[in-house]
Amino acid sequence: MPKRIFINLPVADVAASTAFYEAIGFERNDRFSNEQASSMVWSDSIHVMLLAKPFFATFTEKTIVNATTSTTGHYALSFDSRDAVDAIASAAVAAGGREVHGPQDLGFMYSRAFEDPDGHGFGPFWMDPAAAHGGPPDQG
Numbered sequence: 001m002p003k004r005i006f007i008n009l010p011v012a013d014v015a016a017s018t019a020f021y022e023a024i025g026f027e028r029n030d031r032f033s034n035e036q037a038s039s040m041v042w043s044d045s046i047h048v049m050l051l052a053k054p055f056f057a058t059f060t061e062k063t064i065v066n067a068t069t070s071t072t073g074h075y076a077l078s079f080d081s082r083d084a085v086d087a088i089a090s091a092a093v094a095a096g097g098r099e100v101h102g103p104q105d106l107g108f109m110y111s112r113a114f115e116d117p118d119g120h121g122f123g124p125f126w127m128d129p130a131a132a133h134g135g136p137p138d139q140g
Contacts, residue, residue: 007075008049010056010064011118014038016096017050020116023095024088042077067119074113074121082110085124089114092122 011017018028018038026048032039036055040048053064065072079085086103089112093099100113100121108131113123 002045004045004047006047006049008051008056008059009116009118009120010053010067011050011116012053014050014052016117020092020095020097021048021050024091024097067115067121069119072120074123076123076125079124079126082126085110085112085126088124092116 009017014035014037018033018040021038021040022028026040026042029039029041029047032049036052038050040050042048051059057064077088079088089099092114096117098115100115102112104111108128109125110127111123111125113121115121
C-alpha cells in the first residue's frame with residue numbers, strides 16, 4: 001500500500017459535515033462510511049475521516065477539545081492556482097464554514113484560511129513552482 005495520510009476529525013453531525021466537505025470538493029467513499037463516520041477523499045493519498053464525537057472518543061482516552069475555541073491543528077492544502085484557492089475558500093464560507101483570514105499575497109505564495117463548521121482549520125495555498133523548488137525569494 002502506498003503511503004497515505006488519514007486525518008481523523010471529531011464532528012458534531014456526520015451528515016452535516018459530510019455535506020460541507022462535499023461542497024468544498026471532497027468525495028465521500030461509501031465503502032468506509034456509515035452513520036458514525038464519513039471517509040472523505042481529497043486525493044489518492046489524502047483522506048479525511050469525519051467521526052462522530054462519541055465514536056472518535058473510542059480511539060483516545062484524552063479529552064476531545066472544542067475546535068471552535070482551541071486550536072487542534074491547521075491543515076494546509078496546495079492548489080495549482082490562486083483562483084482555485086479563492087474557489088475553495090468561497091465554497092467553504094458558502095457551505096457554512098468561517099473565513100479565518102482573507103487573501104494573503106506574498107508574491108511567491110498566496111493563501112487564505114477557513115474553518116469547517118466544527119472549527120477545524122484549513123489553509124488553502126498556491127505557491128510559485130520556482131519558489132516551491134528553490135525556496136522563497138530573498139527578502140533582503
